[in-house]
Amino acid sequence: MDPCNSKKADCPHVAVVGAGVIGRSWIRVFIRAGCETRVYDVDPVTQAKSLKWVEEDLALDCRDGVMTKREASDQRALVSAHDDLAAALRGVDYVQESGPEVLEMKESIYLEMDRTAAPDVILASSTSGLDMTEIAHGLPGAKRCIIAHPVNPPHIIPIVEVLPGKCTSPEVVGRACSFLSSVGQTPVMLNFFIRGFLLNRMQAAILREAIQLVESGVADVEAVDATIRDGLGLRWAIMGPFGVADTNADGGVREYFTRFRDFYLTHMNDLAPTPLLDDAMIERLGRATDRMVGSNSRAGICRWRDRMITRIRELKELDPEPSQTVGRRPQRSAL
Amino acid sequence: MDPCNSKKADCPHVAVVGAGVIGRSWIRVFIRAGCETRVYDVDPVTQAKSLKWVEEDLALDCRDGVMTKREASDQRALVSAHDDLAAALRGVDYVQESGPEVLEMKESIYLEMDRTAAPDVILASSTSGLDMTEIAHGLPGAKRCIIAHPVNPPHIIPIVEVLPGKCTSPEVVGRACSFLSSVGQTPVMLNFFIRGFLLNRMQAAILREAIQLVESGVADVEAVDATIRDGLGLRWAIMGPFGVADTNADGGVREYFTRFRDFYLTHMNDLAPTPLLDDAMIERLGRATDRMVGSNSRAGICRWRDRMITRIRELKELDPEPSQTVGRRPQRSAL
Numbered sequence: 001m002d003p004c005n006s007k008k009a010d011c012p013h014v015a016v017v018g019a020g021v022i023g024r025s026w027i028r029v030f031i032r033a034g035c036e037t038r039v040y041d042v043d044p045v046t047q048a049k050s051l052k053w054v055e056e057d058l059a060l061d062c063r064d065g066v067m068t069k070r071e072a073s074d075q076r077a078l079v080s081a082h083d084d085l086a087a088a089l090r091g092v093d094y095v096q097e098s099g100p101e102v103l104e105m106k107e108s109i110y111l112e113m114d115r116t117a118a119p120d121v122i123l124a125s126s127t128s129g130l131d132m133t134e135i136a137h138g139l140p141g142a143k144r145c146i147i148a149h150p151v152n153p154p155h156i157i158p159i160v161e162v163l164p165g166k167c168t169s170p171e172v173v174g175r176a177c178s179f180l181s182s183v184g185q186t187p188v189m190l191n192f193f194i195r196g197f198l199l200n201r202m203q204a205a206i207l208r209e210a211i212q213l214v215e216s217g218v219a220d221v222e223a224v225d226a227t228i229r230d231g232l233g234l235r236w237a238i239m240g241p242f243g244v245a246d247t248n249a250d251g252g253v254r255e256y257f258t259r260f261r262d263f264y265l266t267h268m269n270d271l272a273p274t275p276l277l278d279d280a281m282i283e284r285l286g287r288a289t290d291r292m293v294g295s296n297s298r299a300g301i302c303r304w305r306d307r308m309i310t311r312i313r314e315l316k317e318l319d320p321e322p323s324q325t326v327g328r329r330p331q332r333s334a335l
Numbered sequence: 336m337d338p339c340n341s342k343k344a345d346c347p348h349v350a351v352v353g354a355g356v357i358g359r360s361w362i363r364v365f366i367r368a369g370c371e372t373r374v375y376d377v378d379p380v381t382q383a384k385s386l387k388w389v390e391e392d393l394a395l396d397c398r399d400g401v402m403t404k405r406e407a408s409d410q411r412a413l414v415s416a417h418d419d420l421a422a423a424l425r426g427v428d429y430v431q432e433s434g435p436e437v438l439e440m441k442e443s444i445y446l447e448m449d450r451t452a453a454p455d456v457i458l459a460s461s462t463s464g465l466d467m468t469e470i471a472h473g474l475p476g477a478k479r480c481i482i483a484h485p486v487n488p489p490h491i492i493p494i495v496e497v498l499p500g501k502c503t504s505p506e507v508v509g510r511a512c513s514f515l516s517s518v519g520q521t522p523v524m525l526n527f528f529i530r531g532f533l534l535n536r537m538q539a540a541i542l543r544e545a546i547q548l549v550e551s552g553v554a555d556v557e558a559v560d561a562t563i564r565d566g567l568g569l570r571w572a573i574m575g576p577f578g579v580a581d582t583n584a585d586g587g588v589r590e591y592f593t594r595f596r597d598f599y600l601t602h603m604n605d606l607a608p609t610p611l612l613d614d615a616m617i618e619r620l621g622r623a624t625d626r627m628v629g630s631n632s633r634a635g636i637c638r639w640r641d642r643m644i645t646r647i648r649e650l651k652e653l654d655p656e657p658s659q660t661v662g663r664r665p666q667r668s669a670l
Contacts, residue, residue, distance in 0.1 A: 129598065151566050152583065159566030186565040188558040196602040198554055198562040203576075204602035205544040206567075209537050210576045219533055223523040225575025226661040227533045230521040231486050231494030232541075233575070236568030238643045240560025241538075241545045246624045247637050248487060254621040261612050263464065267531040267539035268609040275603075277596050286589040289581045296658045302582050304656055308573045311650050321639055323631040326561040 011035045012093035012179060017085065017109070018042075019050035021152065022126050023098035027054050028155035030096075031075040033183035039081050040088035042099075051081055064307070085109075089117045094179055096148065098126040106135045114141040122176050124148035128200060131193045132165030142167035146176050148187070149197055156306045158186040158313070161197045188326060212272030214288065215281065221288040237312055238321065346370045347514060350427040352420065352444070353377075353434035354385035356487065357461050361431045362389050363490035366410040368518035374416050375423035377434075386416055399642070420444075424452045429514055431483065433461040441470045449476040457511055459483035463535060466528045467500030477502035481511050483522070484532055491641045493521040493648070496532045523661060547607030549623065550616065556623035572647055573656065 011034045016023050019041040027050065030037040041047035058072040067075075082088035089095060095117060099109055106125065113123050114136075123145045125132065136145035147163040154160070160180050164173050177187040190197060196204060210224050219227075235244050242253065249256040257264070275281060293301065346369045351358050354376040362385065365372040376382035393407040402410075417423035424430060430452060434444055441460065448458050449471075458480045460467065471480035482498040489495070495515050499508050512522040525532060531539060545559050554562075570579050577588065584591040592599070610616060628636065 157566060157569055159562055161562070186561055188554065188561045190554050190558070191552060194548075194551070194553045195605050198548055198559055199566050200598075200602055201548065201606065202541055202544050202559075202563065203567055204599055205540040205606055206537055206576050207580070207599065208603045208606065209540040213529075213533055213536065214577075216529070217526060218529045219523065219525050221577045222659075222661050223525070224533055224537075225577050226521055226523045226659075227494055227496070228537065228571050228575035229573055229578070229659075230661075231492060231534055232538055233568060233571030233573070234492055234644045234647055235640065236563050237572035237647060238564055238568070238640060240563035240568070241541050242549075242556045242560050242620065242624055243564070243627070243636075245542070246628065247633060247640055250633065252621065252628070252633060253624045254617055257612060257617045257620065258614075261617075263535075264539055264542065265609060265612060267535055268543045270530050271536065271540055271543065274600060277592060277600060279593075282589055282592045282596075285577065285592065286587065289577055289588045292578070293581065293587070293658050298582060298585065298587060301578075301656060301658060304654070305570065305573060305582055308650060308654065309569045312569055312572060312647055315643060315646050315650070319639070319643065321636060323628050323636060324561075324564075326557050326565075 012182075013091055014038070015040065015088045015092040015095045017088065017095055017097040017113070018099035018126075019047050020098060022150065022154070023096075024050035024053050025153035025155045026096045026098060026126070026150070027079060028057065028075075028153075029183055029185065031078040032155065034078070035183065036078050037080070038088045038090075038092060039079060040083075040085055044083075047081055051079065054079060060303070066310070085112055086116045089113065089121070092117070092121060094122045094124065094176075096124050096126065101127060101129055103130055103134060106130060107137075110135050110139060110145060114139045114145070117141075120144070122146065122172055122179070124176060126150055128197070129195070132163060132168060133193065134165075136165050136167060143169040144172050146172055148176060148180060149199075150185070151199060153306070154185065156309050158184065159199065160185045160187045161190060161199060162187045163190045163193055163197065165193075186326060208274060209272050211275045211277070211281075211285070214285070215275060216272075221285065222292050225292070238316065239324075347428035347517075348426055349373070350375065350423045350430045352423060352430055352432045352448070353461075354382050355433060357485065357489070358431070358433035359385035359388050360488035360490045361433060361461070361485070362414060363392065363410075363488075364518055364520065365431075366413040367490065369413070370518065371413050372415070373423045373425075373427060374414060375418075375420050379418075382416055386414060389414060395638070401645070420447055421451045424448065424456070427452070427456060429457045429459065429511075431459050431461065436462060436464055438465055438469060441465055442472075445470050445474060445480060449474045449480070452476075455479070457481065457507055457514070459511060461485055463532070464530070467498060467503060468528065469500075471500050471502060478504040479507050481507055483511060483515060484534075485520070486534060488641070489520065491644050493519060494534065495520045495522045496525060496534060497522045498525045498528055498532065500528075521661060543609060544607050546610045546612070546616075546620070549620070550610060551607075556620065557627050560627070573651065574659075 013036045014030045015038045016026050017040050019039050027037055061067050062069050062072050125147050128149050132145055132147050136142035146168050149161040151157040151159055180187040213219055213224055214221050245256045246253045348371045349365045350373045351361050352375050354374050362372055396402050397404050397407050460482050463484050467480055467482050471477035481503050484496040486492040486494055515522040548554055548559055549556050580591045581588045
């Protein structure tokens with residue numbers, strides 16, 4: 001059962017290896033773009049659950065008018081489940097691996113994938129913490145191994161951090177970026193490995209300060225959250241911190257950072273140290289977010305979040321900023 | 336010439352003192368809500384420029400279909416300019432001061448305002464760095480002085496940080512928050528003064544890390560910006576960092592921070608120190624943002640930014656998150 005959408009026969013074929021929360025969302029990315037998608041998870045239960053989730057999530061999208069039943073069934077027909085890794089990798093052009101974040105497990109799966117996959121197939125990892133130089137150390141096919149780290153859930157949030165290992169070939173970096181763009185994601189290139197990459201470093205920076213602001217008693221969780229979502233976050237949904245700085249003074253970044261140099265140096269030097277984040281602190285934060293969530297369900301809030309993000313992305317596609325070159329209209333390209 | 340919109344005769348009357356970039360945007364906040372707005376700047380040129388800007392910006396909004404000419408002219412009719420502070424403060428209920436960020440200048444203007452304004456009038460400062468305890472030290476009316484710090488431009492971005500000084504009365508805090516809500520802003524309460532308040536501390540945290548990521552060569556300005564605007568910023572436009580953490584695990588914040596405790600502690604401990612931010616560094620950042628801006632005008636990008644933020648706010652008003660209590664539908668309330 002390897003169905004093929006004839007209109008999109010030029011689409012690369014993809015394998016999703018590891019079908020947990022991240023892997024199942026990748027399935028939606030690939031089938032939305034028309035790619036035949038072969039799924040494998042070492043745990044048959046996880047594998048079955050991921051296919052069920054895809055089906056249920058497509059059904060919810062039909063219910064909410066996000067897609068027609070015909071579109072959902074076309075997309076569903078592009079997914080196939082496989083009982084072993086070799087079968088899942090047969091005939092594919094690109095593998096997105098989303099297994100456990102344990103170096104030894106990654107090493108063994110990359111060894112097996114490198115032995116099994118045809119020579120030109122890209123092997124990409126969703127890892128948020130490991131280094132491809134280590135994962136692919138000593139592999140004959142180390143040059144086709146790369147990190148493509150998404151944000152959860154990737155079918156809603158487009159950014160993918162692309163990091164080569166020391167042996168990854170520049171040609172593979174280029175092909176991976178162009179493939180990810182072709183399926184509607186926004187690849188950003190890191191030149192070398194750094195712990196936390198770009199995204200989780202900046203997320204840790206905000207969280208460190210946010211937690212300290214609450215723990216010091218200066219404001220509550222709800223006030224800190226409102227400051228982001230009705231303040232800084234409104235700008236950050238459409239431009240990054242440099243774009244914001246550049247539009248905050250008539251003379252751009254030069255004028256902004258010159259005028260506010262002392263202001264920022266003072267505040268940067270005054271930022272909070274790393275919090276304890278012990279059980280007692282986590283419990284306090286948990287009680288505060290419980291109050292914020294109230295009687296609403298987290299699942300309902302997640303669904304609302306995904307719906308809102310999709311709408312914001314539609315706004316940006318309809319009226320893109322002229323100067324932004326990364327993340328603009330994906331061009332369909334074969335691998 | 337003190338025009339009055341009869342339909343909104345119950346609206347508080349407001350004075351805008353200091354009519355620079357922040358003050359002129361406050362004018363738009365107040366007249367949009369139907370408040371008669373009296374404007375004073377110690378520099379007649381700045382004062383005249385601000386009224387001209389309001390007129391031109393209203394005209395642009397008419398051109399772009401944001402409002403009708405009738406609405407623009409009704410709003411314009413609510414603004415009046417005054418030659419001295421005492422005249423500007425006559426008959427108002429609330430003063431929004433946006434003068435220079437110099438303690439001695441603030442002290443002298445609050446002394447004069449406190450002497451001139453009727454006893455119940457709230458005196459609110461847009462300061463982003465000073466402490467109302469110091470500004471209002473020794474003033475007979477210290478209890479009615481408060482900080483109401485906006486984000487630029489406040490008529491586009493709703494958040495306002497509200498900080499009492501040590502002598503500010505709780506009743507004034509409540510009235511200020513309820514007035515700011517009634518004109519469509521989102522007040523967030525800080526319990527006491529902290530350098531940088533909430534917003535600029537979190538902004539400094541992101542910028543410190545972002546600058547270091549670029550300066551270390553791991554990624555370019557465009558990649559860092561894309562990571563925010565097509566990644567973290569999409570979530571932050573609708574929920575703050577605690578809301579994001581709470582929806583990133585089925586068990587909410589408790590599960591999220593317990594599962595990722597080591598991950599975050601490692602990354603938080605690894606965050607960048609304060610950058611030099613010397614002239615050479617600012618010039619490098621300037622060249623990088625120049626490349627990003629290309630041949631586009633900053634004014635055009637700003638106009639696009641404001642348009643997009645307005646649309647995102649409309650999306651949020653049409654489909655609000657059930658659990659958010661701060662920043663929801665402003666209730667009109669008299670002071």
